[in-house]
Amino acid sequence: AQSVTQPDIHITVSEGASLELRCNYSYGATPYLFWYVQSPGQGLQLLLKYFSGDTLVQGIKGFEAEFKRSQSSFNLRKPSVHWSDAAEYFCAVGAVAAGNKLTFGGGTRVLVKP
Amino acid sequence: NAGVTQTPKFQVLKTGQSMTLQCAQDMNHEYMSWYRQDPGMGLRLIHYSVGAGITDQGEVPNGYNVSRSTTEDFPLRLLSAAPSQTSVYFCASSYSGQGGGEKLFFGSGTQLSVL
Numbered sequence: 001a002q003s004v005t006q007p008d009i010h011i012t013v014s015e016g017a018s019l020e021l022r023c024n025y026s027y028g029a030t031p032y033l034f035w036y037v038q039s040p041g042q043g044l045q046l047l048l049k050y051f052s053g054d055t056l057v058q059g060i061k062g063f064e065a066e067f068k069r070s071q072s073s074f075n076l077r078k079p080s081v082h083w084s085d086a087a088e089y090f091c092a093v094g095a096v097a098a099g100n101k102l103t104f105g106g107g108t109r110v111l112v113k114p
Numbered sequence: 115n116a117g118v119t120q121t122p123k124f125q126v127l128k129t130g131q132s133m134t135l136q137c138a139q140d141m142n143h144e145y146m147s148w149y150r151q152d153p154g155m156g157l158r159l160i161h162y163s164v165g166a167g168i169t170d171q172g173e174v175p176n177g178y179n180v181s182r183s184t185t186e187d188f189p190l191r192l193l194s195a196a197p198s199q200t201s202v203y204f205c206a207s208s209y210s211g212q213g214g215g216e217k218l219f220f221g222s223g224t225q226l227s228v229l
Contacts, residue, residue, distance in 0.1 A: 004156070006156075009154065032215040036218075041222070041223075042222055042223075043118070043204055043206075043220030043221050043222045043223055044157075044204070044206075044218070044220045045220070046217045046218070049215065049217070051215050090156055090157065092156075092157075094215060099145065099162075099164060099210075100145045100147070100162075100208050100210075100215075100216050100218065101147070101159055101162060101172065102157075102159070102218070103159075103173075104149075104156035104157040104158070105156050106154050106155055106156045107154075107156050
């Protein structure tokens, strides 16, 4: 069965500092990998996704993620965070043969200090 | 664009009561799904549908029923609510994604408390 682990439950970062959120996945076949963001009281919004090709993926809001097959990781990064980046971030994995069913990690809540 | 609309936004039930969470999308998406979100557990798939008349179980289907009579609507029914069903529920839709990888569009959620 596929699984996703986000080791950091909470991360606090100063505005303007860099941010990296960790994601490790377990899946036997070629996965689709996603990062979604959830602002307070809102649904989830797609930041970026990876399936194949360039292992460094650019997303919206200045985020990027790097797929490392050897480490089964798909970490999310942003060079300089803004106060509006305070939210909860979810990594998710989908299977090529399983349609659009996703398995989500437990989420990482990001707090941004002024 | 309304996107994915969920109603109600908040609901309090007593144990044993039944209710239906409504979900409607206006994007003509074939795929619709229901997730529940619990602290520290992310989102878990309850049920999904790849088109009108077709539904299937996800990871945590027990205690929930669904049907898909139209492309637009995908209601989630709790037949006899239990405190373990206290959660935030999200409906999502996308293009068919038979090969996977389609972007999910989420509703704003329904916060359900079962006393």
